Amino acid sequence: MRRTLFLKFLALTLAIGAVIGAVIMVIHAGQRRDQMMGELSAEVATLATRLARPLAAEAGENPVRARDLLGVFAGLPYVICVDFFPTADGPPVSWPPIGCGRMRAGEDLMIPALGAGPEAHYAIRLDRDALDEIMWGDFVVLVALALAVGIAVLLAAAIVFQRIINRPLRQLVRAMTRFEVENVPERVDWKTTDEIGEVAGRYNAMLDREVDRVAELEERREELARLVDRLGEARDAARLERDKAEQALADLKAAQDRLVQAEKMASLGQLTAGVAHEIKNPLNFVNNFASLSRELLEELQTVIDPAVATLDEDARDDAKDLLETLDMNLGKVAEHGGRADRIIKNMLLHSRQGPGTRSRTEVNHLVEESLGLAYHGARAEKRDFQIHLVKHLDPAAGAIDGYPQELQRVLVNLFSNSFYAVGERRGREPAGGFEPTLTVTTEDRGDAVAIRVHDNGSGIPDSVRKKLFTPFFTTKPPGDGTGLGLSLSHDIVVKQHGGTLDVASEPDSFTEFTITLPRHSAEAERAGTAEAAS
Amino acid sequence: MVDDEPDAVTLFRQQFRKEIRQGEYRFAFAASADEALALLEGTAPPADMVILSDINMPGRSGLELLAEVHERWPAIPVVMITAYGDPDTETRALGLGAAAFLHKPVEFAALKALVRSGGRAE
Numbered sequence: 001m002r003r004t005l006f007l008k009f010l011a012l013t014l015a016i017g018a019v020i021g022a023v024i025m026v027i028h029a030g031q032r033r034d035q036m037m038g039e040l041s042a043e044v045a046t047l048a049t050r051l052a053r054p055l056a057a058e059a060g061e062n063p064v065r066a067r068d069l070l071g072v073f074a075g076l077p078y079v080i081c082v083d084f085f086p087t088a089d090g091p092p093v094s095w096p097p098i099g100c101g102r103m104r105a106g107e108d109l110m111i112p113a114l115g116a117g118p119e120a121h122y123a124i125r126l127d128r129d130a131l132d133e134i135m136w137g138d139f140v141v142l143v144a145l146a147l148a149v150g151i152a153v154l155l156a157a158a159i160v161f162q163r164i165i166n167r168p169l170r171q172l173v174r175a176m177t178r179f180e181v182e183n184v185p186e187r188v189d190w191k192t193t194d195e196i197g198e199v200a201g202r203y204n205a206m207l208d209r210e211v212d213r214v215a216e217l218e219e220r221r222e223e224l225a226r227l228v229d230r231l232g233e234a235r236d237a238a239r240l241e242r243d244k245a246e247q248a249l250a251d252l253k254a255a256q257d258r259l260v261q262a263e264k265m266a267s268l269g270q271l272t273a274g275v276a277h278e279i280k281n282p283l284n285f286v287n288n289f290a291s292l293s294r295e296l297l298e299e300l301q302t303v304i305d306p307a308v309a310t311l312d313e314d315a316r317d318d319a320k321d322l323l324e325t326l327d328m329n330l331g332k333v334a335e336h337g338g339r340a341d342r343i344i345k346n347m348l349l350h351s352r353q354g355p356g357t358r359s360r361t362e363v364n365h366l367v368e369e370s371l372g373l374a375y376h377g378a379r380a381e382k383r384d385f386q387i388h389l390v391k392h393l394d395p396a397a398g399a400i401d402g403y404p405q406e407l408q409r410v411l412v413n414l415f416s417n418s419f420y421a422v423g424e425r426r427g428r429e430p431a432g433g434f435e436p437t438l439t440v441t442t443e444d445r446g447d448a449v450a451i452r453v454h455d456n457g458s459g460i461p462d463s464v465r466k467k468l469f470t471p472f473f474t475t476k477p478p479g480d481g482t483g484l485g486l487s488l489s490h491d492i493v494v495k496q497h498g499g500t501l502d503v504a505s506e507p508d509s510f511t512e513f514t515i516t517l518p519r520h521s522a523e524a525e526r527a528g529t530a531e532a533a534s
Numbered sequence: 535m536v537d538d539e540p541d542a543v544t545l546f547r548q549q550f551r552k553e554i555r556q557g558e559y560r561f562a563f564a565a566s567a568d569e570a571l572a573l574l575e576g577t578a579p580p581a582d583m584v585i586l587s588d589i590n591m592p593g594r595s596g597l598e599l600l601a602e603v604h605e606r607w608p609a610i611p612v613v614m615i616t617a618y619g620d621p622d623t624e625t626r627a628l629g630l631g632a633a634a635f636l637h638k639p640v641e642f643a644a645l646k647a648l649v650r651s652g653g654r655a656e
Contacts, residue, residue, distance in 0.1 A: 277618070292545065
């Protein structure tokens with residue numbers, strides 16, 4: 001930009017110089033030509049006047065002498081030829097002898113020869129080419145001079161330009177660049193009163209305003225950043241609150257589900273208790289009368305033995321057979337009555353109010369004790385029962401507040417189920433390929449303890465899993481299970497202890513029950529208080 | 535023997551058949567607490583008498599009977615027999631002066647031993 005401006009300035013100066021030079025030269029050339037012509041004409045006229053008389057005297061008698069006299073004109077530069085006419089239409093005396101020939105009007109000088117007669121005159125032809133040559137020489141000198149002057153003027157102009165325009169402009173541009181690129185406000189120190197000075201002053205004012213505005217903007221930006229920060233904090237807080245609310249809602253839902261389930265279980269429990277009590281009384285009579293009748297039958301036998309002995313063999317055998325059948329039938333009545341009694345006892349346990357005593361219970365100890373009980377129970381039932389027992393007991397499992405007898409029932413129940421499941425699988429698997437294994441794990445979870453009971457038995461199909469904790473639901477053949485074990489366990493763990501009982505299983509692979517028990521359970525405390533109040 | 539179930543009478547009579555036949559025990563049956571009290575008031579109770587009473591009966595309960603007998607005839611031991619064997623009831627019965635507390639179904643061998651010792655559990 002600077003260069004362009006400078007070039008423009010140079011071009012303008014040159015153009016102006018050229019025009020001025022050209023005009024000067026044209027005017028000067030014209031004047032010079034006129035001056036030279038005037039001087040030459042005057043010289044020629046003087047000489048002509050001086051020679052007029054002698055020429056007029058010699059022309060008639062001595063033309064050669066007259067021609068020699070005319071030769072004086074040859075001393076003058078630029079004269080090509082001279083014709084002297086003594087009369088208006090007489091022959092001229094010419095120098096050189098050949099003369100000028102025909103006249104060239106407007107080019108040849110016609111000068112009257114004063115003192116040689118009224119008609120006498122000269123016709124003189126000047127060498128205009130030579131004149132022009134002289135003029136050209138003058139012109140070249142003039143141009144050279146003009147150029148020198150022009151260059152000097154240009155140099156001066158350049159210096160002036162540099163001083164008054166270029167330098168302040170450069171300063172301005174540098175200041176602008178500094179501000180634009182490096183963001184450094186730099187005032188321009190240029191205090192002239194001309195336009196450049198005004199531009200500099202305005203630029204400085206603008207810069208000041210800009211600096212103020214930038215400062216203000218920075219302030220605004222900081223305020224905005226603070227606002228954005230506050231907004232972010234608020235958003236985070238809102239998100240946290242939302243998460244909390246969602247969590248609370250989920251907890252509430254879970255609690256509601258548990259309550260509904262507990263309510264169902266409670267009403268079912270009450271119903272069960274009612275039914276069980278109603279059945280228990282008549283069932284007691286059945287059982288009592290059955291065993292009593294067997295005793296009576298025995299007594300009867302001793303009473304009638306002598307009489308029977310007197311009968312004939314056929315009747316005796318018949319009587320003996322009848323008595324034995326009767327005894328066997330009474331035995332069946334007692335056996336099935338006993339079975340019904342066990343079911344009812346379980347049902348009553350399910351719904352009873354007092355869960356025993358609440359105390360501090362060592363979890364690992366409880367697990368080992370229950371496992372021993374379940375194992376010996378299984379051995380007592382089936383002499384050839386075998387299982388590989390694995391225990392991973394966390395030393396940090398510690399103690400919980402709860403009802404040890406109830407928890408023992410849960411664990412024994414789970415272990416017994418596992419024993420049953422591995423037995424079932426062993427019945428199906430080829431011998432030797434399957435090692436029944438039960439793994440029990442305890443785990444400290446801070447304010448809760450987890451107990452995992454894992455077996456590699458027959459597993460639980462999905463269709464069964466949904467009904468797993470439903471009272472009276474059983475997959476065992478009639479007589480093997482009451483369908484109350486898991487339902488009861490669920491009640492004890494969830495309702496009594498405020499814990500959870502979960503199951504994971506894959507058919508013919510494994511089953512794992514996970515019990516978690518809070519170390520201090522609000523629900524257990526409530527149950528304890530309710531018990532104390534009743 | 536106090537029980538609202540008529541079959542209880544039959545059951546007890548059959549259980550103690552031998553002893554009754556041999557004249558070892560005499561049985562008197564009442565179907566309610568009121569009937570039992572009337573029986574006690576009408577006849578001078580023998581010295582070696584033992585009352586076996588159910589708890590849940592229509593009208594006055596076995597516990598009320600127990601309380602009254604204990605107050606009016608403190609020498610007569612009262613054995614409570616019930617199907618509702620919760621610890622709370624047992625505590626109350628023993629607190630009211632019951633000589634013993636038995637659960638249904640009754641183990642008659644134990645009952646016989648108890649009656650033989652005069653109603654007092656050893």
